[in-house]
Amino acid sequence: MRKTLIYLFSFIFFFFIITIFTLEKFIFEPPQPVYGYGKASTAIFNELTLNDESGSLMKLSNKEFPPSDLLPVWNQENKFLDSTLYFIQGTGPDLKAQVPLERDKNMINIAVIGDSFVYGEGVENTEIRWERMLQYYLDKETETKHGKKIFNVIPIGRGASSFNNYVEWLTEDRITRINPGAIVFSYVGNDNYPSFTEKNFCRELNTCTKDNEPILYDDCGPRCVLASCLLGESSLFGKIARKFLNPYFPNTTKFILERYCDPDKLNKRYKLYSESNFIANADKVNHPYYKIFIDSMDKGSKIREDIPKFVYFAITGDYDITSMSEYIDFNKYNYKVIPRTEYNLLAKSNRLDNQKYLLNLDDKHPNGIITSKYGRDVANYLYKYFSDNGLINSYLSKSDHEVSENYFRVSNYLPGTLKINNKDDTITFSHDFDYINNFTGEELPYETNGQYFPCARVNYPHSRMVFSRDIEKLKGRTISIEAFIKSNLSGDLYYLLPFGLDNDGNELFYNNFIIEQNKNSKLDFIIPDNFIGFMIIDTSIDCKDFLTKNKINVKTRMNMPSFTIKYKLI
Numbered sequence: 001m002r003k004t005l006i007y008l009f010s011f012i013f014f015f016f017i018i019t020i021f022t023l024e025k026f027i028f029e030p031p032q033p034v035y036g037y038g039k040a041s042t043a044i045f046n047e048l049t050l051n052d053e054s055g056s057l058m059k060l061s062n063k064e065f066p067p068s069d070l071l072p073v074w075n076q077e078n079k080f081l082d083s084t085l086y087f088i089q090g091t092g093p094d095l096k097a098q099v100p101l102e103r104d105k106n107m108i109n110i111a112v113i114g115d116s117f118v119y120g121e122g123v124e125n126t127e128i129r130w131e132r133m134l135q136y137y138l139d140k141e142t143e144t145k146h147g148k149k150i151f152n153v154i155p156i157g158r159g160a161s162s163f164n165n166y167v168e169w170l171t172e173d174r175i176t177r178i179n180p181g182a183i184v185f186s187y188v189g190n191d192n193y194p195s196f197t198e199k200n201f202c203r204e205l206n207t208c209t210k211d212n213e214p215i216l217y218d219d220c221g222p223r224c225v226l227a228s229c230l231l232g233e234s235s236l237f238g239k240i241a242r243k244f245l246n247p248y249f250p251n252t253t254k255f256i257l258e259r260y261c262d263p264d265k266l267n268k269r270y271k272l273y274s275e276s277n278f279i280a281n282a283d284k285v286n287h288p289y290y291k292i293f294i295d296s297m298d299k300g301s302k303i304r305e306d307i308p309k310f311v312y313f314a315i316t317g318d319y320d321i322t323s324m325s326e327y328i329d330f331n332k333y334n335y336k337v338i339p340r341t342e343y344n345l346l347a348k349s350n351r352l353d354n355q356k357y358l359l360n361l362d363d364k365h366p367n368g369i370i371t372s373k374y375g376r377d378v379a380n381y382l383y384k385y386f387s388d389n390g391l392i393n394s395y396l397s398k399s400d401h402e403v404s405e406n407y408f409r410v411s412n413y414l415p416g417t418l419k420i421n422n423k424d425d426t427i428t429f430s431h432d433f434d435y436i437n438n439f440t441g442e443e444l445p446y447e448t449n450g451q452y453f454p455c456a457r458v459n460y461p462h463s464r465m466v467f468s469r470d471i472e473k474l475k476g477r478t479i480s481i482e483a484f485i486k487s488n489l490s491g492d493l494y495y496l497l498p499f500g501l502d503n504d505g506n507e508l509f510y511n512n513f514i515i516e517q518n519k520n521s522k523l524d525f526i527i528p529d530n531f532i533g534f535m536i537i538d539t540s541i542d543c544k545d546f547l548t549k550n551k552i553n554v555k556t557r558m559n560m561p562s563f564t565i566k567y568k569l570i
Contacts, residue, residue: 058513065458074362092158114186118157122363133375368505500530
């Protein structure tokens with residue numbers, strides 16, 4: 001009898017393992033990777049030699065580069081962009097600049113606090129983040145009226161966060177470190193709903209996160225509760241799933257979590273409200289979550305009362321914010337709500353849910369057209385506030401606030417694996433094909449689809465090099481360009497595409513040029529209006545073809561040939 005039971009137990013156990021293995025490998029889709037900080041390899045790039053003897057002039061091209069119109073391409077693109085952002089600027093809330101800009105230490109610091117709108121999810125060029133737009137318009141205002149920059153905008157953000165999180169981030173240590181002259185809260189419509197990573201929720205739900213460290217689940221918000229269903233400490237099944245199933249059978253765990261951890265059931269179990277019900281409820285001000293929001297609002301108003309606190313409603317749509325309960329309550333607790341003047345002018349004459357105003361087909365965050373309005377609204381209000389209160393004159397009266405300005409400098413670039421070298425008025429970018437092709441998946445955030453370059457914006461893999469917006473002051477100057485691309489392919493395959501960003505946040509493409517492979521290609525480029533950067537485009541494979549090949553061979557990687565390009569300001 002005992003022997004029979006042993007055989008039966010062994011059979012059931014092995015049947016269970018084989019079943020899970022089969023489901024894991026052949027049935028369920030692979031889970032999306034959890035992105036965290038990557039550590040770049042210290043390997044030296046092979047910088048290709050620019051050989052003057054074999055040079056040729058770049059020829060003007062009539063080729064056009066419209067963005068991809070395929071949703072799957074943009075879906076993969078956004079995974080690449082998200083992993084790149086995590087690597088470049090961290091997970092937040094303290095955001096690192098890819099290329100730190102030298103600013104006067106005595107400038108008036110403006111802390112902008114928010115969620116994915118401030119973090120920049122889905123953004124390819126960080127100059128269109130609304131906090132960067134705010135910096136741009138503040139600089140324009142003060143340089144026009146006072147001949148110098150006066151403000152320094154500091155972003156503090158993390159995706160899927162709530163106003164409760166924002167207040168928790170205002171620690172004494174962080175305030176002391178950044179020394180803000182003002183704090184601006186970027187308020188989005190669902191910021192009054194918990195993210196479930198706040199201290200009064202996360203301990204029970206096992207969803208606590210640490211500042212500037214990777215989060216276990218990057219799609220937090222209400223679905224953090226889903227994670228607690230299997231990965232929490234509250235049940236025996238949760239412990240088994242966390243310690244046994246998830247490490248070895250992540251696809252199966254993901255399927256079970258999505259299939260059986262129903263959010264409505266969990267909300268009832270924990271006496272929670274679903275986000276949709278909470279936001280749509282006319283009586284939400286009496287909900288416990290709104291009361292937590294009010295408590296955070298009250299607490300935030302009392303943190304360093306000497307620092308003025310502002311709120312900007314970064315809400316897409318033609319809303320009368322003055323009728324919103326949040327607007328009334330923010331004023332009640334002495335937050336200064338910034339009018340949406342510029343934004344409302346745009347919203348009254350346009351449907352802002354139109355694709356024209358969104359980042360891309362897959363990411364519904366606002367693009368530069370809308371973020372420029374956010375930036376203008378806040379810049380206009382803050383400048384008037386600081387001017388009326390004498391703080392601008394106070395800054396100008398100081399004698400130790402001079403910083404030598406360099407208008408020819410880089411703001412950001414993609415991919416983050418490029419090597420950049422600045423020397424005097426020369427900026428050099430290099431890419432080593434072998435460096436990318438030999439990645440093991442540990443040096444940098446690794447994409448399961450093997451995409452290491454941006455693609456969808458021009459429908460081909462490309463490198464994007466963005467200058468500071470100060471480059472507009474160099475209009476009419478010449479940039480001497482030398483490029484060398486090492487490739488065994490023939491034909492016109494590689495292009496240099498200058499692009500710009502106008503005063504309304506529209507991305508502009510100028511005439512592009514052919515770069516001949518295996519030759520030192522040269523171009524004298526005269527800086528036009530609104531210019532901001534260059535792309536090197538590889539047309540040997542388009543985004544759709546890459547996805548098709550990747551389905552056949554999962555080890556296929558979106559790489560570009562080795563290149564070096566040098567920009568020298570004349």
